[in-house]
Amino acid sequence: MDENTALQPPDSGSAAPVADAPRWRDLREWLDLLRRHDLLLTIDAEVDPEEELGAVTFMTARQHGAPALLFENLKNNRSDARILSNMLGASKERYALAVGLPPGLSTAEMVAATRKLMKRRLPPIWIGKDEAPVNEIVARGEEVDLTRLPVPKFWPGDGGRFLGTGDITLTSDPETGRINVGVYRQMLHAARRIGLNFVAGRDGLFDVEGWWARGRPCEVVVAYGIDPVLFMAGAQRFAAQESELDVAGGLMGRRIELTKAEFVSLPIPARAELVIEGVLHQGDAEVEGPLGEFHGFYSGSRLAKPVIEVLALHSRRAPILTAALMANYPAGEIGAYHAIMRSARILENLEQMGVPGIQGVYVQPAAASAMCMVVVALKQLYPGHAAQVLALTAQCPAAVYCTKWIIAVDEDVDPTDFDQVMWALSTRCNPADDLDVLRNTWTFRADSSLPAQARPYGSKVLINACKPHRYLKELPVRTLLRRSTYDQVKRRWAELGLPGSPPAVASFYEE
Numbered sequence: 422m423d424e425n426t427a428l429q430p431p432d433s434g435s436a437a438p439v440a441d442a443p444r445w446r447d448l449r450e451w452l453d454l455l456r457r458h459d460l461l462l463t464i465d466a467e468v469d470p471e472e473e474l475g476a477v478t479f480m481t482a483r484q485h486g487a488p489a490l491l492f493e494n495l496k497n498n499r500s501d502a503r504i505l506s507n508m509l510g511a512s513k514e515r516y517a518l519a520v521g522l523p524p525g526l527s528t529a530e531m532v533a534a535t536r537k538l539m540k541r542r543l544p545p546i547w548i549g550k551d552e553a554p555v556n557e558i559v560a561r562g563e564e565v566d567l568t569r570l571p572v573p574k575f576w577p578g579d580g581g582r583f584l585g586t587g588d589i590t591l592t593s594d595p596e597t598g599r600i601n602v603g604v605y606r607q608m609l610h611a612a613r614r615i616g617l618n619f620v621a622g623r624d625g626l627f628d629v630e631g632w633w634a635r636g637r638p639c640e641v642v643v644a645y646g647i648d649p650v651l652f653m654a655g656a657q658r659f660a661a662q663e664s665e666l667d668v669a670g671g672l673m674g675r676r677i678e679l680t681k682a683e684f685v686s687l688p689i690p691a692r693a694e695l696v697i698e699g700v701l702h703q704g705d706a707e708v709e710g711p712l713g714e715f716h717g718f719y720s721g722s723r724l725a726k727p728v729i730e731v732l733a734l735h736s737r738r739a740p741i742l743t744a745a746l747m748a749n750y751p752a753g754e755i756g757a758y759h760a761i762m763r764s765a766r767i768l769e770n771l772e773q774m775g776v777p778g779i780q781g782v783y784v785q786p787a788a789a790s791a792m793c794m795v796v797v798a799l800k801q802l803y804p805g806h807a808a809q810v811l812a813l814t815a816q817c818p819a820a821v822y823c824t825k826w827i828i829a830v831d832e833d834v835d836p837t838d839f840d841q842v843m844w845a846l847s848t849r850c851n852p853a854d855d856l857d858v859l860r861n862t863w864t865f866r867a868d869s870s871l872p873a874q875a876r877p878y879g880s881k882v883l884i885n886a887c888k889p890h891r892y893l894k895e896l897p898v899r900t901l902l903r904r905s906t907y908d909q910v911k912r913r914w915a916e917l918g919l920p921g922s923p924p925a926v927a928s929f930y931e932e
């Protein structure tokens with residue numbers, strides 16, 4: 422790295438966490454928190470990382486409310502490493518415990534709270550190499566042998582064993598020194614060689630190409646066992662010049678602790694479980710993939726992809742590798758957290774564009790792991806308002822990739838409640854008038870609705886399921902409760918012996 426682009430020193434800000442920061446500092450402390458909430462299952466019996474671990478995770482996580490799974494005893498393991506799967510998965514409670522929200526909040530409340538958390542930025546701080554737990558064990562050069570680790574092959578048709586799925590990869594912008602954090606799958610090729618798979622448009626890929634364009638190898642630091650907040654921040658899209666390290670600090674309410682690496686200029690997350698330092702040389706590529714992915718198909722045909730040459734391995738004792746099973750919701754790792762964070766990002770984008778009247782956004786998790794359907798609730802304020810919201814949502818930065826279905830509903834419909842959304846689609850949408858299609862948009866590489874040569878150019882449909890604005894005065898009257906009666910029944914709920922708690926109701930009969 423050039424001197425003028427070297428990693429910026431940390432600012433002089435305080436290391437103290439903000440008042441509402443979650444009370445954990447790393448993956449192990451967060452797992453203790455999960456244990457206390459009965460959200461973690463430790464499996465001591467031997468499990469084969471080759472397909473069996475994937476099957477156990479898939480079959481368990483198909484049930485809503487499934488715990489995170491810590492596999493302590495892995496077949497053919499030549500190390501003391503363990504594997505955590507279903508880290509966050511479909512659990513909004515585990516997400517809440519990661520970012521310090523009350524786990525009992527509704528999904529809509531979590532989206533609103535997340536929006537605020539995602540605005541906060543806290544730059545990282547340095548700690549000394551000796552203080553960094555990730556330096557408990559350090560192997561250099563030929564001493565590194567990643568084949569000793571239990572590396573999962575998740576699905577029968579996977580092209581190999583994937584060390585990186587629930588990982589984070591750090592790269593730097595050769596011009597500005599900004600550190601990018603991204604989650605990219607990584608297939609193990611050999612003791613010190615790992616394949617790296619980028620989709621077009623990733624900031625991490627721009628960094629790599631930037632170094633290569635200067636005739637220099639690209640340095641990387643990759644953590645294969647990482648806490649949930651760094652993982653989640655790495656998996657979201659942020660503006661190219663923003664560092665996800667600052668975002669993660671903001672989400673955590675405490676600065677991410679970094680320590681200096683030995684061979685590269687990039688920092689190492691000091692509390693990670695297992696980290697490599699490496700370089701990507703231009704032209705060094707090996708055939709990688711496919712991997713069973715978030716949409717439920719194998720993706721990434723067997724193509725030559727860049728290879729990381731590993732220079733050093735830093736690890737805690739008995740490190741925990743974070744493995745993200747990619748599968749249909751609710752069994753996949755990209756589940757509740759992603760739906761909440763992506764919804765918050767879309768809300769943010771709409772606000773930045775100055776769109777008024779937005780009441781809520783929810784990316785439905787069952788739509789290919791929260792990638793393909795966005796529901797926006799709005800209070801219609803002027804003619805064409807719903808059409809404007811649909812068009813701007815469809816192509817906003819947080820929604821542009823993969824999204825196929827954009828649905829606008831009125832403010833009396835909760836976008837997080839699919840039953841209500843279906844009702845709006847069935848009663849307020851006249852397909853002949855209320856659908857528009859955008860063509861040549863960005864879909865995923867394994868979109869099975871398209872012939873191979875057409876991908877990844879897809880389409881998006883804009884569905885107006887709001888009350889038709891031009892006929893507002895002539896609409897049939899909706900059956901709603903009188904507010905005073907609702908309040909009365911709510912008060913008498915326990916007296917009447919009714920189950921659970923009274924449902925929240927947003928709109929009432931107009932007297």
Ligand SMILES: Cc1cc2nc3c(=O)[nH]c(=O)nc-3n(C[C@H](O)[C@H](O)[C@H](O)COP(=O)(O)O)c2cc1C
Pocket residue numbers: 586587601602603604605606607618619620621622623624625626655656657658659745754755
């Ligand atoms: C478990 C998981 C695996 C992912 N695998 C890949 C991948 O292999 N390649 C890729 O380009 N993006 C992958 N993504 C998506 C990126 O992490 C995500 O788009 C991120 O915002 C990219 O960061 P960047 O734009 O800063 O490069 C994955 C996300 C998750 C959660």
